[in-house]
Amino acid sequence: MKSIELFAGAGGLALGLEQAGFEHIGLIEFDESAAKTLIFNRPKWKVLCEDIAIVSQRDLEKEFDIKKGELDLLSGGAPCQSFSYAGKRLGLQDVRGTMFYHYATFLQKLQPKMFLFENVRGLLSHDQGRTFHTILSIFQEQGYKTVYRVLNAWDFGVPQKRERLITVGIRNDLVDKCHFYFPNKHSLRPTMRDVKLDVNPSKENCERYSAYKEKIFALVPPGGYWKDIDPEIAKEYMKNCWYMGGGRTGILRRIGLDEPSLTVLTSPGMKQTDRCHPIEVRPFSYRENARIQTFPDTWGFYGTLSEKYKQVGNAVPVNLAKEIGLQIKKALEGINND
Secondary structure (H helix, E strand, C coil): CEEEEECCCCCHHHHHHHHHCCEEEEEECCCHHHHHHHHHHCCCCCEECCCHHHHCCCCHHHHCCCCCCCCCEEEECCCCCCCCCCCCCCCHHHHCCCHHHHHHHHHHHHCCCEEEEEEEHHHHCHHHHHHHHHHHHHHHHCCEEEEEEEEEHHHHCCCECCEEEEEEEEEHHHCCCCCCCCCCCCCCCCCHHHCCCCCCCCCCCCCCCCHHHHHHHCCCCCCCCHHHCCHHHHHHHHHHHHHCCCCCCCCCCECCCCCCECCCCCCCCCHHHCCECCCCCCECCHHHHHHHCCCCCCCCCCCCHHHHHHHHHHCCCHHHHHHHHHHHHHHHHHHHCC
């Protein structure tokens, strides 16, 4: 089953879909380091390190050697942006200038049998829900019936609490033959004990805390955060954050072995979203983060250390992508077997 992926990043979604049985005939990724990661791991993939605004205006049937209507799956997740509501129809032309416009253009030009559009949970409430409403209306305009659901990666073999909004579309002429069901939650949910942890990784593979920050984190027990240390020490460390409302549970947060990781982020050093290692007093290495994202150790990452952290943090967890991909494959097999 053939697929094309947009905004491919370092390949979390693409790898999971490959494991589910999809053959990628094209991937587009503008970031040079992420594109090199894809090429390094899969030299045979057609990876275009180009601006999608330029690619989307080409003859896509010729570019990817596939006729309109034959592509099995278009996948990817455009960055969340506000739309202009000048037009009353809220159609494709109303979202020009956004990354989603180019996703919708691919959909319009190639008319794949199904599409997978993934994004952050916050898209549901973005601009009081108007952004997602517009997206759904454009999918409908392009001739697709859609279903969507927020899935937590922890329910699907990923040792991490990470929620993603998953939208799946089926082309209208195939709706009666193609039945998609979201994957069932796993009965067992992994924790950090299921993740291979490094022992004193090198500075080339892992950022380090300052001496001061390391001294403070040494006081925090695994599974704890700022409330678990002397309040005077916590207040001095947190400064203005001390007076903020809310639980601020991400500050001075040390992950425990018997819990999943919090959402892996693109940088390990943000004060309000710290994730300290459960055994050693340091951030997680980029490779440990990749394991939490369920990338195999054979999947290499290209670029500087900060670029590697960013690629890993932006990725869709591989196991989550695979579970969704298997369900999409089942739906497509229903068409072929009809």
